[in-house]
Amino acid sequence: MGARQRIAILTHSTNPRGGVVHALALAEALCDLGHEAVVHAPDPTGRGFFRPARCPVVSVASKPVGGPTTDLVRSRIEDYLRHFATPAACDFDVFHAHCGITGNALATLARRRLIHGFVRTVHHIDSFADPQLAHWQDRAIFDANRLLGVSRLWAECLVRDYGRAAEIVGNGVDLDLYGPEPAAEDADLRARWGLxxxxxxxxxxxxxxxxxxxxxxxxxxxLRAEEPAAQLVVVGGASLLDHAAYQARCRAALDRAGLEVGIGRAVVQTGPVPQAAMPGFYRLARALVFPSLREGFGLCVLEAMACGTPAIVAGQPPFTEYLTPDDALFVDPENAGAILGALRAALDPTLHAYLSGAGPRLAAGHGWRACAERHLAAYAACSRRMQALSDA
Structure with missing residues (x-):
């Protein structure tokens, strides 16, 4: 295992986004390995993380911010700079950023000589029209001492577009939480949302x-024209970015199609939900529909498969890095007809039974402990660098 390390893991939010889920689960696995990993996040609501954690957590003092995304990002960077403003607050062996916000805060702390460097996980790279947001994204990559990636897709992007190498650490799934066996809470969830x-x-x-x-x-x-009782459940949606314009287009599309939104309706939009509810949502679903155009890894795909729920995914990286056509339903994400075909295929009893059985077996190969172990070499190298600079 190596020497015990104190690791500050920094993420952008307490909400259930993929990078936040990853940060918490990684920290818990590192603690299980004997290290002290402390997850930090701005917490403007004061409610803490979206789920209880088995690792130390710190709510970074912050306030709600309205207005443009640039104002919010700037404010969150400043929140972190205030939090780590003293040497005592920076008493960690390793600093690990999981987003552009925290990468920028740590880059500034390094220039102020309060820390000697940091590790950065790049979950994915966005395309920003706003030059300030683009600058912050680039700085959080260029200024990191070590880069990690969750998929080969983005590791190759870092080499191509930034000239930076990244070690691939992958992702994991909590098999104690996500599984195919029905739970009593599943029926309550069905009734709560009118499924x-x-x-x-x-x-x-x-x-x-x-x-x-x-x-x-x-x-x-x-599909609804063929299956009048079909329902689409849309879970989650907490984000720092402004998706209002696209969401308006989605509402217009729903109206044109005559799809009502609400509890018990054709489309059920839940917003963010507690993590404890997610296994039930997966088990109640015929399939996860996730033909994402741009994804870091697709953590929810592993969660769904662990629950025995077939996944419909884009037939492109990163999904093709850890799935084959025997594991999931691959589609051309640019083709709504192809997605419709996959929805129909998920209704086939034989195919559904095969994919339901294959999912848990594949998910079992993606434990968080193995993911945490893949981080240790980068942490050790960063820790040695920090110690050498501290002794100089």
Whole structure:
């Protein structure tokens, strides 16, 4: 295992986004390995993280911010700079950023000589029209001492576009939480959201452009004409970025298709939900519909498969890095007709039974402990560098 290390893991939010889920689960696995990993996040609501954690957590003092995304990002960077303003607050062996916000805060702390460097995980890279947001994204990559990536897709992007190498650490799934066996809470969840005989399809991540929501709506509307009892459940959607314009387009598409939104309706939009509810949502769904156009890894795919729920995914990286056509239903994400075809295929009893059985077996190969172990070499190298600079 090596020497015990104190690791500050920094993320941008307490909400259930993929990078935050990863940060918490990674820290818990590192603690299980004997290290002290402390997850930090701005917490403007004061409610803490979206789930209880088995690792130390710190709520970084912050306030709600309205207005443009640039104002919010700037404010969150400043929140972190205030939090780590003293040497005592920076008493960690390793600093690990999981987003551009925290990468920028740590880059500034390094220039102020309060820390000697940091590790950065790049979950994915966005395309920003705003030059300030683009600058912050680039700085959080260029100024990191070591880069990690969750998929080969983004590691190759870092080499191509930034000239930086990244070690691939992958992702994991909590097999103690996500499993195929029904739970008593599943029936309560069905009643709470008005889910009928179905078939029920699940979309995770809210209405966002990179989640391909408009094409999901188009495909589901066509299926609904064939299966009048079908329902689409849209879970999640908490984000620092402004998706209002795209969400308006989604609402217009739903109206044109005659798809009502609400509890018990054709489309059930839940917003963010506690993590404890997610296994039930997966088990109640005929399939996860996740033909994402741009994804870091697709953590919810592993969660769904662990629950025995077939996944409909884009037939492109990163999904093709850890799945084959025997594991999931691959589609052309640009083609709503292809997504419709996958929805129909998920209704086939034989195919559904095969994919339901294959999912848990594949998910079992993606434990968080192995993911945490893949981080240790980068942490050790960063820790040695910090110690050498401290002794100089």
């Amino acid at each position: 009928g005989a179905g078939p029920v399809f699940l979309s995770v991540g809210g209405f966002e452009e990179r989640k391909n929501s408009l094409r999901i709506i188009e495909a589901f509307a066509a």
